Amino acid sequence: MSFIKNYILLCLLLLLPGIASADELNQANTAWVLTSTALVLFMTLPGLSLFYAGLVRSKNVLSVLMQCFAITCIVSILWLAGVYSFIFADGGDLQQFIGGAAKVFMPDLGTDTLTGDIPESVFFMFQMTFAIITPALIVGGFAERMKFSAMLWFTTLWLIVVYMPVCHWIWGGGWLADMGVMDFAGGIVIHVNAGVAALVTALVLGNRKGFPTTPMPPHNMPMVVTGAGMLWVGWFGFNAGSALTADGSAGMAMLVTHIGAAAGSLTWMFIEWIKFGKPSVLGIVTGMVAGLGTITPASGFVGPAGALVIGVTAGVVCFYATQYVKRVLKIDDSLDVFPVHGVGGITGSLLTGVFAASSLGGLGLAEGVSIMDQVGVQALAIGVTIIWSAGFSYLILKLIDTMIGIRVSVDEEVEGLDIVLHEETGYHNL
Numbered sequence: 001m002s003f004i005k006n007y008i009l010l011c012l013l014l015l016l017p018g019i020a021s022a023d024e025l026n027q028a029n030t031a032w033v034l035t036s037t038a039l040v041l042f043m044t045l046p047g048l049s050l051f052y053a054g055l056v057r058s059k060n061v062l063s064v065l066m067q068c069f070a071i072t073c074i075v076s077i078l079w080l081a082g083v084y085s086f087i088f089a090d091g092g093d094l095q096q097f098i099g100g101a102a103k104v105f106m107p108d109l110g111t112d113t114l115t116g117d118i119p120e121s122v123f124f125m126f127q128m129t130f131a132i133i134t135p136a137l138i139v140g141g142f143a144e145r146m147k148f149s150a151m152l153w154f155t156t157l158w159l160i161v162v163y164m165p166v167c168h169w170i171w172g173g174g175w176l177a178d179m180g181v182m183d184f185a186g187g188i189v190i191h192v193n194a195g196v197a198a199l200v201t202a203l204v205l206g207n208r209k210g211f212p213t214t215p216m217p218p219h220n221m222p223m224v225v226t227g228a229g230m231l232w233v234g235w236f237g238f239n240a241g242s243a244l245t246a247d248g249s250a251g252m253a254m255l256v257t258h259i260g261a262a263a264g265s266l267t268w269m270f271i272e273w274i275k276f277g278k279p280s281v282l283g284i285v286t287g288m289v290a291g292l293g294t295i296t297p298a299s300g301f302v303g304p305a306g307a308l309v310i311g312v313t314a315g316v317v318c319f320y321a322t323q324y325v326k327r328v329l330k331i332d333d334s335l336d337v338f339p340v341h342g343v344g345g346i347t348g349s350l351l352t353g354v355f356a357a358s359s360l361g362g363l364g365l366a367e368g369v370s371i372m373d374q375v376g377v378q379a380l381a382i383g384v385t386i387i388w389s390a391g392f393s394y395l396i397l398k399l400i401d402t403m404i405g406i407r408v409s410v411d412e413e414v415e416g417l418d419i420v421l422h423e424e425t426g427y428h429n430l
Contacts, residue, residue, distance in 0.1 A: 026117035028246040033122050036241025040129035043234030044136050045072055051227030051289075052140055055335050058219040059416025060144045061426035067148070071136045071155050078156065079128045080105060083164050087172040088127070096175040099168050116244065126241060127171075134163055134190045140335030141198025142205050145413055148421045150406040157396045158197060162389050166193055170381065180366055181381040182356060182374065184253070185242040187297025187349040188385050195342020196389040199325075199333055204397045205407050207332035209414060221281055228285035232261055235292045239299035252363075253299040256307035257292065260299075263308050264291020267315025283319075286340060290318035293341045294348035298355060302362045306355030310348055318344050346382055353378045 049068040053061045075083075085103035092100055102108075106124070115123040135155045142151075167189050169176040183189055208216070218224055240254035268287025273279040294314035295307055302310065321339035325331050333339065353374035356362035365374050400406050412420040419425055 024117060025112075025114060025119070026245075029116075029244065030118045030122055032246035032250060033118050033126050033241055033244055036237035037122065037126045037129055039234045039237025040126070040133065040241065041072075043231055043238060044068060044129070044133045047227050047230030047234050048133065048136055049227065050223050051231060051285075052143065052335055054220040054223030054225075054227060055140075055218045056143050057216060057416070058427055059418055059425075061219065061418065062422055062424055063148070063417035064139060064143055066422060067139050067151055068136050070148075070152065071139070072132050074152060074155055075132045075135065075159055076128060078159055079124075079131055083131065083159060084124055084127065086164055087168045091168075095173060096178070097169070098165055098174075099172050118244065123244075126244075130186060130190060130238075131159065131163060131167075134186075134194050135159060137190070137194040137337055137341055138198045138201060140337040141201045141333050143334040144417065145205055145208055145407055146201075147404070147406060147408055148417075149404055150400050153400050153404070154201075154396060154406075157400075158393060161392050161396065162197065163189075163193060166385055166388060169384075176381045176384070179377050179380070180369065180374070181377050182301055182352050183297045183349065183381070184300030184352075185239045185296045187293070187345040187352070188381050191293045191296060191341040191345025192349065192382055192385050193345075193389050195338040195340075195345060196386050197393040198337035199331070199342060200390050200393040201397060202331055202333040202338075204394065204401075207330070208334065209410055211332045212326065212330050218282060225281060225285055228288060232288060232292065235261070235296075239296055243300060249300060252303070256302055256304060257295055257299050259304050259307040260295025260311035260314065261288050261291040263311025264288060264294065264314040264318070267291075267312045268319050271315065271319050286322075286336065287315045287319070290314045290340050290344045293344035294318070294351075297345065297349045298352040300363075301352055301356035303355075305361045306351075310351050310355065313347060313351065314344050317347050349378050349382055350375060 045068065049065050052068065053064045056064055082101065082104045084106075085101055086099045089100040089103040091098050094100075109120060109124075111119070111121070113120040135158055138158070139151075146154075168174045170181055170183050170189050171177070181188070210216070235257055236254050239257040240250040243250040243253055265284050265288035268290065269279045269284040272283040291311040291314045295310050298306065298310055318340050321343040322336050325333055325336070325339045353365075354360065354371055356365055356374065357371050358364040365371070397406060408417065408420065
């Protein structure tokens with residue numbers, strides 16, 4: 001009788017839809033990560049592309065769109081050719097520092113190859129979209145003055161020399177991951193990394209002709225707002241998709257992402273309103289991006305209240321960072337990549353160590369780890385990333401400048417990169 005009961009119980013358990021081992025395909029998780037992958041690519045094409053293109057002058061609108069499109073293509077090929085492998089494949093004795101070559105060109109990839117409980121092809125694509133948007137963010141630091149050929153070389157070398165090792169250290173099982181760094185969706189890997197590189201690029205290239213005395217307002221604010229809205233929507237795939245599961249973890253990440261964006265947006269708007277007398281459209285969308293970038297590392301670890309504090313902090317800190325870089329230091333980070341993404345990533349990564357604590361409404365720190373311990377690990381990872389990104393970005397730029405030059409001539413800059421580099425114009429009636 002007991003045998004029959006056990007048999008019936010086993011049959012019932014097998015019929016339950018939610019029970020599956022880690023090496024079995026989970027269709028719900030797969031569907032969600034597929035959707036998230038499309039959302040993250042949507043952030044770059046067309047979201048970031050339109051956002052950046054609207055911010056530059058009309059004579060350079062196509063050059064920015066071209067750069068984002070070309071970066072998408074070249075990173076995709078490099079990802080297949082080895083970047084993915086050296087981040088996520090087993091590195092053996094060098095695992096602490098870099099992955100291995102087993103997945104170069106993905107020779108063993110099949111339709112039934114899994115990473116966890118989703119197809120590895122889906123995980124490969126999802127992580128690829130993160131690798132695409134990171135160098136695309138840097139475009140905002142050198143917009144309107146870098147040669148297209150130099151941009152291609154910079155993207156190629158930077159992805160391999162800077163992004164690949166930093167990503168492995170944190171997400172690929174490297175030494176920072178072993179130390180317990182918390183970076184759910186790329187506050188350090190993406191935003192700090194790209195923000196620092198953008199600042200270095202702006203310094204090496206020098207300011208645009210006329211900066212800071214000549215006004216250089218966005219040429220198309222409706223385009224900027226359209227791109228910003230796409231970024232907001234796409235960011236749900238960026239953060240909630242990083243859970244790699246269709247469950248409460250993804251739901252919480254989506255919720256705190258939205259709260260962080262809204263809080264950052266309103267905070268920036270009210271600061272401008274108080275300081276300058278009127279709230280600007282550019283301010284409210286820039287605050288949104290600051291809120292999103294700052295909540296990104298914390299999105300899988302904090303609760304809604306923590307997200308609110310992080311978003312408000314992002315609006316304040318990134319606003320004043322932007323003012324300081326442009327008006328005090330007079331550095332022409334054309335589209336404010338460092339003060340928004342870099343400073344936002346630093347701020348959010350540090351605050352992750354605070355608001356992840358269960359006592360502050362977060363999902364909890366590792367057993368035996370205090371807030372100060374975690375903040376210390378976060379600060380170490382931030383510091384290492386800043387040094388690595390700044391140092392090698394500078395060396396790469398100097399190498400390219402020696403080989404082919406990195407900046408267009410003054411006359412070419414005045415004429416505009418659209419016609420000079422691509423023999424096309426964005427607006428034929430101008």
